[in-house]
Amino acid sequence: MSENKFLAGLKQQFGEKITGGNLDALDPWVEVAAEAIVEVGRFLRDDPKLKFDYLNCISAVDYFHTDEKKAAKAGWEPHLEVVYHLFSMSFKHSLVMKVLLPRWQNDAEPQLPEMPSVAEVWSTADWHEREVYDLMGIRFAGHPNLRRILCPEDWVGYPLRKDYEMPLEYHGIRGR
Amino acid sequence: MATQTEETRIVEFDVRTDEMLINMGPQHPSTHGVLRLVLRTDGEIVSEVTPHIGYLHRSAEKIGENLTPRQWIPYTDRMDYLAGMNMNLGWAMTVEKLMQLELPEKARHLRVIICELGRIASHLVGMGAYGLDLGTFSPFLYAFREREKILDLFEMVCGARLTYSYLTVGGATADLPPGWIEKCEAFLTELEPIIWEYHTLLTTNSIFVKRTGGIGVMSPEMAIDYGCSGPVLRGSGVDHDLRRDGEEYYTQMYDGYAFEVIVEKEGHYPKDHTYPAVPRDAVLGDCWHRFYVRMLEVIQSIDLIRQGFDRYSTATGDYGVPVKLAQKLPKGEVYLETEAPRGQMGFYLVSDGGSIPWRARARSSCFCNLSVTPELCRGVLLADVPAVVGSLDIVMGEIDR
Numbered sequence: 312m313s314e315n316k317f318l319a320g321l322k323q324q325f326g327e328k329i330t331g332g333n334l335d336a337l338d339p340w341v342e343v344a345a346e347a348i349v350e351v352g353r354f355l356r357d358d359p360k361l362k363f364d365y366l367n368c369i370s371a372v373d374y375f376h377t378d379e380k381k382a383a384k385a386g387w388e389p390h391l392e393v394v395y396h397l398f399s400m401s402f403k404h405s406l407v408m409k410v411l412l413p414r415w416q417n418d419a420e421p422q423l424p425e426m427p428s429v430a431e432v433w434s435t436a437d438w439h440e441r442e443v444y445d446l447m448g449i450r451f452a453g454h455p456n457l458r459r460i461l462c463p464e465d466w467v468g469y470p471l472r473k474d475y476e477m478p479l480e481y482h483g484i485r486g487r
Numbered sequence: 488m489a490t491q492t493e494e495t496r497i498v499e500f501d502v503r504t505d506e507m508l509i510n511m512g513p514q515h516p517s518t519h520g521v522l523r524l525v526l527r528t529d530g531e532i533v534s535e536v537t538p539h540i541g542y543l544h545r546s547a548e549k550i551g552e553n554l555t556p557r558q559w560i561p562y563t564d565r566m567d568y569l570a571g572m573n574m575n576l577g578w579a580m581t582v583e584k585l586m587q588l589e590l591p592e593k594a595r596h597l598r599v600i601i602c603e604l605g606r607i608a609s610h611l612v613g614m615g616a617y618g619l620d621l622g623t624f625s626p627f628l629y630a631f632r633e634r635e636k637i638l639d640l641f642e643m644v645c646g647a648r649l650t651y652s653y654l655t656v657g658g659a660t661a662d663l664p665p666g667w668i669e670k671c672e673a674f675l676t677e678l679e680p681i682i683w684e685y686h687t688l689l690t691t692n693s694i695f696v697k698r699t700g701g702i703g704v705m706s707p708e709m710a711i712d713y714g715c716s717g718p719v720l721r722g723s724g725v726d727h728d729l730r731r732d733g734e735e736y737y738t739q740m741y742d743g744y745a746f747e748v749i750v751e752k753e754g755h756y757p758k759d760h761t762y763p764a765v766p767r768d769a770v771l772g773d774c775w776h777r778f779y780v781r782m783l784e785v786i787q788s789i790d791l792i793r794q795g796f797d798r799y800s801t802a803t804g805d806y807g808v809p810v811k812l813a814q815k816l817p818k819g820e821v822y823l824e825t826e827a828p829r830g831q832m833g834f835y836l837v838s839d840g841g842s843i844p845w846r847a848r849a850r851s852s853c854f855c856n857l858s859v860t861p862e863l864c865r866g867v868l869l870a871d872v873p874a875v876v877g878s879l880d881i882v883m884g885e886i887d888r
Binding site: 336435442460463 | 540541544546548549584585711712713714725727732734819820821822824831833835837839845846848850854855858887888
């Protein structure tokens with residue numbers, strides 16, 4: 312399977328839902344539109360030539376500079392990136408999927424961005440999505456049990472966001 | 488629940504049992520650290536298990552965004568604190584992959600020796616602690632007796648006994664001290680027959696087999712679906728070991744080493760060593776098989792270390808290449824998984840071109856392994872819950888990070 316052929320084939324099948332990709336990177340990646348993630352994920356898992364049946368990890372990255380001078384030089388607009396690392400047990404190959412999301416839904420600050428959950432495709436996603444929700448503040452629609460997992464349930468804020476500020480006090484415990 | 492029988496010897500009884508919520512942990516001795524399980528029980532039968540984690544959350548990933556990769560090495564020690572060496576390796580290799588660093592031969596073999604020794608130490612604790620979970624104390628003492636000697640060896644190379652920070656970006660912090668290989672060799676010779684002692688203590692012990700055989704059976708499909716890895720995955724019969732099947736950047740470390748993946752294939756385990764027979768009560772994918780895979784991996788690691796000695800003593804080059812503490816990283820992102828004792832430990836590193844990573848993410852193997860417990864514990868007896876959780880061999884430091 313030639314790698315560029317793979318990307319072309321994927322684009323042919325899903326059209327505009329595949330928004331980009333780079334198969335020459337250290338870890339080849341494709342960029343998928345948020346609303347198509349379940350559809351693409353299921354295809355990658357079930358296609359007999361791909362069989363990405365193992366989800367290694369879901370990570371989220373916050374692209375945001377608190378410093379305005381650095382933000383002007385960064386070369387990207389502030390956004391969140393959800394990264395899926397896939398692996399195939401049968402063919403021992405791997406692929407990275409990326410989904411780009413706004414930092415806040417409709418740019419209205421306390422409203423969390425939302426995307427579909429892939430927990431029904433890979434069960435690994437269940438806990439990993441909870442962790443992403445907990446630490447990065449991304450809602451996963453259709454997730455069976457979207458609660459905080461590492462932080463206490465009444466924790467305020469999303470610690471891995473770049474503009475997160477440590478609370479000064481939590482239940483009488485002094486922070487900072 | 489009513490039981491009706493025509494046999495007169497059994498008294499007919501009608502006992503109504505209510506559902507009860509039982510809180511297990513976070514300070515329960517058999518939950519390996521601070522894991523809290525909420526069990527919904529009906530009499531002795533557990534109908535639902537809800538794990539609550541996060542009691543040991545130390546924001547390691549956030550700290551990683553504020554330190555250079557070499558400065559973060561000590562934090563990786565404290566994730567899986569029973570296999571610090573293997574955690575150091577995972578992060579060091581991820582950074583090296585981003586920098587596309589070529590390591591000298593000597594550093595490569597040194598890493599194999601140290602990591603396999605770490606694997607033995609970790610599996611010994613896994614074995615001893617599992618005995619504790621099931622109510623026997625002595626295997627724990629036996630296991631710690633041997634682990635202590637490995638810690639002595641580690642103390643010789645880096646001065647620390649738990650949080651080593653020995654393997655680092657670019658190789659290791661120091662070479663193996665003179666005379667170390669002879670000491671290690673003597674230890675391995677001593678350890679090999681002792682493994683058989685462990686087999687008689689636990690592996691083939693009929694009480695142990697009764698407690699673990701056929702309990703918590705996990706199908707290979709389920710193990711893959713939940714992202715299980717390491718002995719938990721191989722105990723279900725999935726032939727996958729990153730040392731053989733991983734990324735080339737990692738597997739080249741084991742280039743030229745002869746070893747077979749410890750997994751049951753066509754009804755038997757690899758035949759390069761003699762092992763105790765699989766008892767009749769054990770089913771592939773149950774607690775016993777997960778434990779057994781760990782025990783066989785100890786023997787395999789002994790073999791790998793011996794192979795490493797020959798190669799290390801004849802290898803050319805130095806024990807590492809110097810990397811500055813605040814070395815600038817190339818722009819880009821990498822993900823690398825390595826085979827740690829408890830499964831696949833992955834690190835994801837995003838760099839914006841500075842010396843401090845933009846994002847440092849740790850994918851914990853135990854985190855995925857633990858997420859199967861609600862499935863495995865559905866419908867088991869209350870007393871079997873520690874047996875199932877213990878067989879996953881979790882370390883909370885790695886789950887909560």
